Amino acid sequence: MPGLSRYTYDEERARQLMKVALGESEADLAIVGGDVVNVYTGEVITGDTVLIKGDRIAYVGRNAEQSIGSNTQVIDAKGKTLIPGLIDGHTHANFIYSISELIRYALPDGTTGVITEAIDFAVNWGYAGIIEFLKSIRNQPMKIYLTLPAWTTTSSISREQALSTDKLRRLLKRKEVVGLGECYWGPVTEGEPQVLDYIAATREAGKKIDGHTTGAKDNKLQGYAALGITSCHEPTTVEEVMERLRLGMFVLIREGETRRELEAVAAIKDEQVDFRQLGFSTDGIGPWQITTDGYMAFVVQKAIDLGFNPVTAIQMATLNTAQHFGLDDFIGGIAPGKCADIVIIPDLTTIKAEYVISNGQVVARNGELLIQPRKHVFPRSLKDNIRLPRKLRADDFAVRVDGNRKKVKMRVIDQVTELVTREAVIDMPVAQGQVSLDVSADILKLAAIERTFIPGKTFVGFIRGIGLKRGAIATSVVWDTTDIIAVGASEADMAQAVNRVVELKGGMVICAEGKILAEMAMPLSGMLSPQPVEIIGQQLTQIQQAASSIGCPWPDIRLTLCILTTGAIPFLRVCEDGLFDLRRNGLVSLMVD
DSSP, X not given: OOXXXXXXXXXXHXXXXXXXXXXXXXXXXEEEEEEEEETTTTEEEEEEEEEEXXXXXXXXXXXXXXXXXXXXXXEEOTTOEEEEOEEEEEEOTTSBSOHHHHHHHHHHHTEEEEEEEOHHHHHHHHXXXXXXXXXXXXXXXXXXXXXXXXXXXXXXXXXXXXXXXXXXXXXXTSTTEEEEEEEEXXXXXXXXXXXXXXXHHXXXXXXXXXXXXXXXXXXXXXXXXXXTOOEESOOOSHHHXXXXXXXXXXXXXXXXXXXXXXXXXXXXXXXXXXXXXXXXXXXXXXXXXXXXXXXXXXXXXXXXXXXXXXXXXXXXXXXXXXXXXXXXXXXXXXXXXSBOOEXXXXXXXXOOOSEXXXXXXXXXXXXXXXXXXXXXXXXXXXXXXOXXXXXXXXXXXXXXXXXXXXXXEEEEEEEOSSSOEEEEEEEEEEETTEXXXXXXXXXXXXXXXXXXXXXXXXXXXXXXXXXXXXXXXXXXXXXXXXXXXXXXXXXXXXXXXXXXXXXTTSEEEEEETTEEEEEEEOOBTTTBOOSOHHHHHHHHHHHXXXXXXXXXXXXXXXXXXXXXXXXXXXXXXXXXXXXXXXXTXXXXXXXXX
């Protein structure tokens, strides 16, 4: 980040700001005559001028003429509205595409700050990966803050790579780090020592702890909150939002790639409650979404269109989030001493950025980015972490049964929605000591193959609901583990798809009858593409078309497969250790009897 002095008191800079405010010195930039949304009072003040010196605001008011000199850049904002730069309160900015690509779309949209998770880098590279990610966000034209990974993973191998508490404490001292990332409530309430130590260290550091409370309510939710969990982005109904607000949690209404819940909870606007504990989150924004809809401006506009008071919606995307994370001394509002992050829009109900000022500079105008993000070059040592010892064969995906049994009860992952699974117990025939897939019944093979720390460790089971009539899909782009996930109607095609993922050094591959139908490379940790986001979007479209051509009914197969490994979404998940039941918070056997 451009000189951490932005986050510390600088007496000389403060004196310069004071001189500009007093009319004793010229401003660098003046935004004249606009209607300023004051998020601190909820007012819209007409005809104000904002004076900027360096990267900070010096003055907001109507007596600015004496500070506007010959060297002052002037923007005439008469008839326009000024709002603070928008902030995403919870995202995954290091997944699929690079930080520089995110910035390239975020800034013209009016998004000048994000709070992002670090689990995707950490699970692959540990402490070194987090340090490298912190390097990648330095000296960028927008503000990026980090929450550290809670490491509540289904995988024992990934859990063994977790940060020591001492290293976590060291990272918590950094100003770019605002807290601990989403802690899945199951491991917390089960008392897993590692995550409890993380929570204690974060509280000692005076920083925030993000929550993840899907399915938690009443006693379990309150016990979870009692440990010091301060926020949640998972509520899907007004009732769930209200329950969390009443416990003092900061609730982020989600509108992003994984889920879009703004419309479902929009009735919260009619409740007679204080909105200071409400913000917005994308929880990650995919290539299709960011290139088509935009970023936080889209979220705020949708809220207004759904009937939210415009000033309230703007507060939720600015000051509320900044206050929650303890950043409101610097960002979240238009006032003297704050960072000069300002968006000029046509009017209060039209959230379309005409000018975007970030760190006191005009970085975008009418959708055109004027200052390019810095492209970070990652060291080679952090690029190649897919290390399977040999090529896989079809028989590596066999499910063998001991004895002379003719039939067994198998525990099968049942894909009931694009995201949610449940357990199904199905009688399956045994032939020649093996249990086979059954395409006619939509029962496919599913494999999780560890690719980095114990390369080649594999679990093979079954999944119903993916819909493939032929072929196979493999991906290294998964959550919370270093697995390659493969599903298929053919073991030979599964082997080919996984082997091609390895050749690409990570990515996603679809094949059928021995032919590659679509592929995309993700060579940075097996999860990140160096390509422009537009190209990534095109490749994902080709992936989706290929998946549909072999029978997949789900609209985004990448997302459906990548979350099969996570403990974040109910109920039955998979990793290289086997099947993981979130209700039991532990592994369960493939065979039931």
